């Protein structure tokens with residue numbers, strides 16, 4: 001989180017992490033498509049080869065909240081391919097929250113697990129304590145056959161420390177829910193750490209309601 | 224970084240991927256070209272300022288009316304004031320603003336936001352809104368020497384634009400400038416990331432090399448120490464011990480003359496204790512190897528049925544002698560597992576030995592292998608959804624109907640040198656090292672050992688060996 005008192009501006013960094021081809025870039029594309037131009041800026045894709053991310057994608061979201069505070073969210077994706085670990089670690093620098101995009105296919109179980117361990121390691125290497133870092137998990141590609149079953153995920157969700165979301169990012173399903181879940185978790189953690197309410201008069205509940213409204217959702221509903 | 228900024232991380236530049244100052248990112252040449260083409264299309268003067276007020280592009284045409292009015296003191300003053308207002312206007316995060324000068328011509332001041340941050344402003348004008356038809360009266364009254372005809376003529380040379388057209392032109396220009404900014408930003412980030420990832424890869428490699436070197440040095444040192452230690456232990460301890468055992472055996476066999484009953488008993492005790500000491504030393508060696516991670520665990524396909532049968536065969540004589548019934552049971556369908564057959568046999572033998580030791584005559588001991596689920600126990604609860612999904616495994620079970628153990632002791636039995644109580648060592652023999660070695664061997668297989676027991680009913684050990692992924 002970057003706080004600029006002079007221009008009353010907060011910048012929050014959210015990172016979409018996960019194994020190669022799990023749909024991180026697709027998540028950002030869907031958010032970009034679903035959110036109004038007033039809130040979402042242009043989606044920046046830095047270097048790709050055959051549609052695989054080499055550096056990162058970046059989607060800026062801006063929320064003018066009450067009290068003249070400008071809240072900027074910067075959504076990043078990392079390159080999922082194993083060899084790009086150095087880049088992944090760079091992109092994870094200074095992350096305030098992470099959405100872990102897992103591939104639901106059973107064949108990807110091991111890749112998910114390894115990417116998750118890799119995330120924990122890279123968080124640690126960046127001086128971020130994984131245990132207190134806000135993380136949500138999205139199981140993407142629910143439209144495919146041979147996936148971990150709904151029943152199994154639901155059962156796991158009750159035991160999981162991280163909130164679990166299901167998505168078909170390609171169709172935009174579950175993408176906004178995942179983002180909101182991450183925003184919620186991250187904002188509450190930042191509030192606890194930086195007392196934003198005290199410093200800027202930003203009420204967390206009000207702010208999060210405002211974010212939902214701007215994303216075209218009611219006060220509590222799903223899209 | 225400016226004073227008002229507080230950050231969590233050191234290198235914010237790449238971390239947030241923000242552009243610093245407009246002037247550092249945007250290509251001025253390109254910016255000027257864009258402004259010039261606008262000027263040529265619409266005859267509108269364009270100026271672009273950065274957030275800090277630096278003038279980055281300035282394409283304008285001097286207006287003859289301005290030159291004329293500057294001849295008069297009040298005209299000079301009024302024009303200068305408008306220019307000052309235009310340059311100082313605070314448009315951060317606000318809607319476009321407009322300033323009207325004394326000729327009735329206007330300047331539009333449009334904030335330039337990028338990724339939610341004010342980076343500068345565009346100033347368009349002066350131009351006369353097409354809607355303004357009259358020459359402003361106060362302009363004519365500015366100075367007694369002003370020539371109204373002249374003013375009218377010169378004003379006619381001022382560009383005229385309809386309000387709605389001006390808005391469209393401005394929106395278009397803003398859009399193009401943002402696009403220019405976007406691609407400059409992207410080019411900038413791309414080259415920074417190229418550099419940074421090369422640097423990071425290099426750093427990582429260097430670090431890995433250093434670690435490897437350190438590990439290699441440590442291993443070499445460990446190896447030396449270990450060989451020393453092993454050599455010392457086996458030589459300095461085992462050699463005399465073998466002599467003790469050997470000579471007591473000879474005495475026992477009567478080579479040095481007949482022994483009376485009491486002498487024989489003493490010698491047999493020396494012999495038995497010598498054997499026990501040798502076993503203890505061997506166990507200690509195993510333990511130290513396991514602790515240093517130098518015991519090699521081979522990885523071969525394991526046939527659980529063969530393993531169970533082998534154990535049953537090995538312990539059949541001892542069981543018969545003690546009057547204990549041995550039973551085996553192996554599931555038809557078992558997932559494939561890998562491991563070191565010798566070490567796994569060592570594990571099961573150790574458990575079998577204990578089972579026989581603590582089961583009285585008439586009891587039963589079971590050797591079994593079942594299909595089971597293996598759930599990884601991660602040290603953190605993070606990512607449980609990825610780690611607690613069960614893997615297929617084989618559970619080797621050694622179960623007895625012996626004396627059992629109190630529940631409170633169950634956690635401790637895998638600690639080195641632990642025995643449920645001192646008396647059992649005396650009564651049943653053993654070093655208390657067996658189960659700690661068993662546990663380490665099972666760990667080395669990526670598996671887990673579990674125990675359950677009930678006083679007077681018996682004890683069950685379960686060794687889970689997971690299928691390879």
Ligand SMILES: Nc1nc2c(ncn2[C@@H]2O[C@H](COP(=O)(O)OP(=O)(O)OP(=O)(O)O)[C@@H](O)[C@H]2O)c(=O)[nH]1
Pocket residue numbers: 018019020021022023024025026027051052053054077078079080081140141142143144167168169170171
């Ligand atoms: N069937 C299906 N395919 C999807 C879904 N989401 C993404 N994909 C596809 O999966 C492939 C990879 O998606 P990306 O978003 O590029 O994956 P990524 O995680 O950014 O991959 P890297 O950049 O290599 O790390 C693409 O072909 C997507 O169209 C989904 O919900 N269902």
Ligand SMILES: [Mg+2]
Pocket residue numbers: 024025026051052053077078079080
């Ligand atoms: Mg990608």
